[in-house]
Amino acid sequence: MPKVAVLPGDGIGPEIVAEAVRVLRVVAPDIELTEALVGGAAYDATGHPLPPETLELCKASDAVLLGAVGGPKWDVIPDPNLRPERGALLPLRKHLGLYANLRPAICYPALAAASSLKPELLEGGLDVLVVRELTGGMYFGLPKENDGNRAVDTCVYTKDEIVRIAHVGFQAAQKRGKKLCSVDKQNVLMTSVLWRATVEEVAKEYPDVQLSHLLVDNAAMQLVRWPKQFDVIVTENLFGDILSDQAAMLTGSLGMLPSASLGTGTFGLYEPCHGSAPDIAGKGIANPLATILSVAMLLRYSFGRETEAKRIETAVEAVLGAGLRTPDIAQSGEATVGTIAMADAVLAQL
Ligand SMILES: NC(=O)C1=CN([C@@H]2O[C@H](COP(=O)(O)OP(=O)(O)OC[C@H]3O[C@@H](n4cnc5c(N)ncnc54)[C@H](O)[C@@H]3O)[C@@H](O)[C@H]2O)C=CC1
Ligand SMILES: CC(C)CC(=O)C(=O)O
Numbered sequence: 410m411p412k413v414a415v416l417p418g419d420g421i422g423p424e425i426v427a428e429a430v431r432v433l434r435v436v437a438p439d440i441e442l443t444e445a446l447v448g449g450a451a452y453d454a455t456g457h458p459l460p461p462e463t464l465e466l467c468k469a470s471d472a473v474l475l476g477a478v479g480g481p482k483w484d485v486i487p488d489p490n491l492r493p494e495r496g497a498l499l500p501l502r503k504h505l506g507l508y509a510n511l512r513p514a515i516c517y518p519a520l521a522a523a524s525s526l527k528p529e530l531l532e533g534g535l536d537v538l539v540v541r542e543l544t545g546g547m548y549f550g551l552p553k554e555n556d557g558n559r560a561v562d563t564c565v566y567t568k569d570e571i572v573r574i575a576h577v578g579f580q581a582a583q584k585r586g587k588k589l590c591s592v593d594k595q596n597v598l599m600t601s602v603l604w605r606a607t608v609e610e611v612a613k614e615y616p617d618v619q620l621s622h623l624l625v626d627n628a629a630m631q632l633v634r635w636p637k638q639f640d641v642i643v644t645e646n647l648f649g650d651i652l653s654d655q656a657a658m659l660t661g662s663l664g665m666l667p668s669a670s671l672g673t674g675t676f677g678l679y680e681p682c683h684g685s686a687p688d689i690a691g692k693g694i695a696n697p698l699a700t701i702l703s704v705a706m707l708l709r710y711s712f713g714r715e716t717e718a719k720r721i722e723t724a725v726e727a728v729l730g731a732g733l734r735t736p737d738i739a740q741s742g743e744a745t746v747g748t749i750a751m752a753d754a755v756l757a758q759l
C-alpha cells in the first residue's frame with residue numbers, strides 16, 4: 410500500500426494540512442496516511458523538533474506532506490539547533506536527500522486582479538517555475554557561529570551539487586518553454602563563480618534549451634518588471650527562497666504557491682512555500698490552496714498519478730473561477746470564505 414507521512418507542524422500548518430488531507434483522501438483513497446509531530450509542536454511534546462520516530466516514519470514512507478514549522482513561541486529556544494527551522498526542517502531536507510525544490514508560480518487568470526502587478530503584465534496568465542537548490546549553500550555551510558559580538562555564516566557549494574541541480578533545471582525547461590535563467594551573484598561570491606561556470610558546462614548537454622544568466626539583484630527586479638520573460642529559473646538555496654516568495658506575490662498570494670522537494674528516485678516532500686503564518690493562525694482564514702496544490706504535486710511526482718493531480722488542479726482553477734476567495738486573494742469589498750469553506754468548494758468540484 411502506498412504510504413504518505415503527514416506532518417502538520419505549527420501555526421496554520423495543522424489547519425491547511427487537515428484540508429489538503431481531506432482532498433487527498435477523496436482523490437487517492439488507497440494511500441495510507443500516518444501523522445507525526447514536527448517543529449514546535451514536536452519540541453513541546455518531546456523536547457526535540459524532529460523526533461527520531463518522525464524521521465523514521467518519513468524514511469519508511471513514499472512521500473511526505475508537510476504544513477509549516479516555527480513561530481515566535483520557539484524563536485526564543487536558546488539552542489538554535491533545537492528551533493523548528495534549523496532543528497527540523499533543514500535536517501529533514503538533508504537527511505532525505507531532497508536537493509531539488511520545485512516552486513511553480515502560476516497566476517490563474519481569475520486571480521489576475523489579486524496580483525500585485527498591473528493586470529497587463531499578466532495577461533493570458535503567468536507560469537514561472539523556480540528550481541531552488543535545497544541542501545547546500547548558506548543554510549547548511551559550517552562554521553555557523555554567533556558569540557554576541559561577531560557572527561559567521563558560511564556558503565559552500567561543490568561542483569557536484571551544482572551539476573545535479575542544473576540538470577533538474579535544464580530538464581524542467583526541456584518539458585516547458587525551453588528557456589532556463591540561472592541566477593547567481595558571480596560578481597561577488599566565489600560560490601556563484603563556480604555556479605555559473607558549472608551551469609555553462611552542463612548547458613552543453615542541452616542545446617535545445619536557451620540559457621541565460623542574471624545576477625540576483627537584477628533578477629529580483631526583472632521578476633516584477635516583466636515576469637513573462639521567465640520560463641524556468643534555477644538558483645541556489647538562499648536566492649531561491651527569496652525569489653520564490655517574491656514570485657508568489659505575482660500569482661496573488663504566498664498562499665497559492667505549492668512546492669515539491671525531490672532527490673533521486675520518486676520519494677519527495679511536499680509543502681506550501683509559505684511558513685506557519687503566526688499572524689493568522691487559529692483564525693480559520695488561511696488559504697489552503699498552496700497545500701492542496703502540493704498534494705497534486707505529490708501525486709504527480711511521487712506516484713506518477715497525473716490524472717489525479719490534474720483533477721485537483723482543475724478543481725482549484727474552477728473554484729477560483731467561481732469567485733471563491735480567502736482574504737489573502739480577495740479585493741477590498743469582495744466577499745471572503747475561510748479555510749474549510751475553500752476546501753469544501755474544491756472537494757465539491759472534484
Ligand atoms: N517551510 C516552513 O516551514 C517555513 C517556515 N517559516 C517559519 O514560519 C514563521 C512565520 O514566518 P513569516 O516570515 O511570517 O512567513 P509566512 O510565510 O509564515 O507568512 C508571511 C505572510 O504571508 C501570509 N501567509 C502565509 N501563508 C498564508 C496562507 N496560506 N494564507 C494566507 N496568508 C498566508 C502570512 O499571514 C504573513 O502575513 C517563522 O517562524 C518562519 O521561520 C517560514 C517559511 C517557511
Ligand atoms: C524556514 C526556512 C528554513 C526555509 C524557508 O523559508 C523555505 O523553505 O521557504
Ligand SMILES: [Mg+2]
Binds near residue numbers: 650654682
Ligand atoms: Mg521561504
